[in-house]
Amino acid sequence: MxxxxxTYVFPGTASPIKNGNLVCDDAGTIIDILDRGDSFREEAGVEFYSGILVPGFVNAHCHLEFSHLHNKIEKHNGFSGFLEQINRLRDEPADKEKAMQIADRKMWAAGIAAVGxxxxSELSLSVKQKSKNYYHTFVEVFGFHPSRAERAxxxxxxxxESFENAKLSASLGPHSPYSVSQELFEKVKNYAEQKxxxxxxxxxxxxxxxxxxxxGSGDILTHFRDNLKLETTHWKPSGKSSLQSILQYLPKENQLxxxxxxxxxxxDIEALKQDRDLANxxxxxxxxxxxxxxxELPPVDxxxxxxxxxxxxxDSxxxxxELSILKEMLTIQQNFPDVSLEELISWSGFNGAKALNITDTFGSFEEGKKPGVNLITGIDFKTMKLTTNAKVKRLI
Incomplete structure (x- = not known):
C-alpha cells in the first residue's frame, strides 16, 4: 500500500483537496482519498510532494502511425502544405515500429494513461498490444471519389476486425468531411449504427x-487535383460549413x-444542438x-x-x-487565461475518459479505479495556475 x-489533490470530478492524501494498493488501485485540510502533519509512511496530484492524462486524439515523421514536416506551412508533405513523406523508408514504440513509452512517461x-492500418497493433497505455483505435477511412467507396x-x-481479434478496442470512422464521398459516408454511418x-x-x-x-475552390481542391491527381468534377459545394454539410452522416446514438x-x-454549434444530443x-x-x-487556435472561449x-x-x-498533454494545457492557459486549472485537469483526464467510455478505470481518483497518478510541479499556488516551469512526473 x-x-x-x-499540496493539493485534484480528484478530477470534485473540488481540489488541500493537503489531500491518496491511498493506493501496490497495483495502483485507489483505496481511499483522505482530506487532511489545514490540520495536515507529517505521518510515517506517507510520501509528501510539493505540487498537485492529478489522475493519469487521457490523450483523446493521436496518430501513432506518424511517429516516424517527427521533425520532418515544416512548421507554419498551412493546411494544404501539411497535407502535401504528409502525402509525400508518410511512406518513406523508416523504422516505423521503433518510432511508435519510442512515442508510446514517452507518452507513458509524460503521464498519459489512455489514448484515442x-x-x-494494422501497423500500430503490436505496439499497442505491448503498451502500458490503454488504447482505443479509431480506424480511419478515406475515399473522396465515389468509385473508391466499396474498396475503402x-x-x-x-x-x-484485426484490432478486435487482438483484443484491442477499435471502431470505424471517416477521416474528415472533405475526404469522404457521400457513398462512403453512408456505408460508415450504417456500420457505426449497427455496431x-x-x-x-x-x-x-x-x-x-x-x-x-x-x-468548391481553394487549397483542398488544389491538393486533390494537383497533388493526389484525383478526379474532382463530381464535387458539388453545399454552400454551408463542412460540419453543417455532413450532420446527416453522423450517427446520433453513437458517441461522437x-x-x-x-x-x-x-x-455550427446551434446546428449540432438541433441535430443531436450534445451529452454524447x-x-x-x-x-x-x-x-x-x-x-491558429480553436475558439476555446x-x-x-x-x-x-x-x-x-x-495529434501526431x-x-x-512532443506528445504531451501538459504542454497542451500550458498552451491553453497562456492563450485563454480565464480557463481555470481545475477545468484544464478535467479536460485532460475525466472528459477524455468519458469520451472514450473508460471512466470505470480512468480519469478520476475514486475508490476502485486505477487511473494512474501524476505529480505536477511548478504551480503558482497564489493564482492556482501552471507556471512555464511546470513539469509532470508519473508516480503510478
Missing part, C-alpha cells in the same frame, strides 16, 4: 475546409468525438498541432461559453514537437 500526499489513436470501406472494416460505439472525425480544421464546402474544431462557429458529443482540442500547422464537453489531444509527431 502507498500513501501519497501533496487514429490508424489507417471493406479494407477499413478488415483493419477494425454502436465511438465515432470520431476531424472537424473544421482549416479555412481551406470551409472554402471547399462554401464555394469532433477533433480540432479550429473554425467552429456558434452557427465531445470536442477534442489539439492546440499545439493547430499552432504547428497554421499558427466559445466552446466554454456553450458549456460543451472539451477534451485534449496531442508530424504536427507537434
Amino acid at each position: 502507498r500513501k501519497i500526499a501533496a 489513436d487514429v490508424s489507417n 470501406f471493406t479494407k477499413a472494416v478488415e483493419v477494425v 454502436g460505439g465511438l465515432f470520431c472525425i476531424h472537424n473544421q480544421e482549416s479555412t481551406a475546409e470551409t472554402e471547399f464546402f462554401l464555394s 468525438l469532433l477533433v480540432h474544431n479550429t473554425h467552429t462557429k456558434i452557427s 458529443t465531445y470536442f477534442v482540442l489539439c492546440p499545439n498541432s493547430n499552432l504547428y500547422i497554421q499558427n 466559445l466552446l466554454r461559453n456553450e458549456d460543451l464537453q472539451i477534451c485534449l489531444g496531442t 509527431l508530424a504536427s507537434n514537437t
Whole structure:
C-alpha cells in the first residue's frame, strides 16, 4: 500500500483537496482519498510532494502511425502544405515500429494513461498490444471519389476486425468531411449504427475546409487535383460549413468525438444542438498541432461559453514537437487565461475518459479505479495556475 500526499489533490470530478492524501494498493488501485485540510502533519509512511496530484492524462486524439515523421514536416506551412508533405513523406523508408514504440513509452512517461489513436492500418497493433497505455483505435477511412467507396470501406472494416481479434478496442470512422464521398459516408454511418460505439472525425480544421464546402475552390481542391491527381468534377459545394454539410452522416446514438474544431462557429454549434444530443458529443482540442500547422487556435472561449464537453489531444509527431498533454494545457492557459486549472485537469483526464467510455478505470481518483497518478510541479499556488516551469512526473 502507498500513501501519497501533496499540496493539493485534484480528484478530477470534485473540488481540489488541500493537503489531500491518496491511498493506493501496490497495483495502483485507489483505496481511499483522505482530506487532511489545514490540520495536515507529517505521518510515517506517507510520501509528501510539493505540487498537485492529478489522475493519469487521457490523450483523446493521436496518430501513432506518424511517429516516424517527427521533425520532418515544416512548421507554419498551412493546411494544404501539411497535407502535401504528409502525402509525400508518410511512406518513406523508416523504422516505423521503433518510432511508435519510442512515442508510446514517452507518452507513458509524460503521464498519459489512455489514448484515442487514429490508424489507417494494422501497423500500430503490436505496439499497442505491448503498451502500458490503454488504447482505443479509431480506424480511419478515406475515399473522396465515389468509385473508391466499396474498396475503402471493406479494407477499413478488415483493419477494425484485426484490432478486435487482438483484443484491442477499435471502431470505424471517416477521416474528415472533405475526404469522404457521400457513398462512403453512408456505408460508415450504417456500420457505426449497427455496431454502436465511438465515432470520431476531424472537424473544421482549416479555412481551406470551409472554402471547399462554401464555394468548391481553394487549397483542398488544389491538393486533390494537383497533388493526389484525383478526379474532382463530381464535387458539388453545399454552400454551408463542412460540419453543417455532413450532420446527416453522423450517427446520433453513437458517441461522437469532433477533433480540432479550429473554425467552429456558434452557427455550427446551434446546428449540432438541433441535430443531436450534445451529452454524447465531445470536442477534442489539439492546440499545439493547430499552432504547428497554421499558427491558429480553436475558439476555446466559445466552446466554454456553450458549456460543451472539451477534451485534449496531442495529434501526431508530424504536427507537434512532443506528445504531451501538459504542454497542451500550458498552451491553453497562456492563450485563454480565464480557463481555470481545475477545468484544464478535467479536460485532460475525466472528459477524455468519458469520451472514450473508460471512466470505470480512468480519469478520476475514486475508490476502485486505477487511473494512474501524476505529480505536477511548478504551480503558482497564489493564482492556482501552471507556471512555464511546470513539469509532470508519473508516480503510478
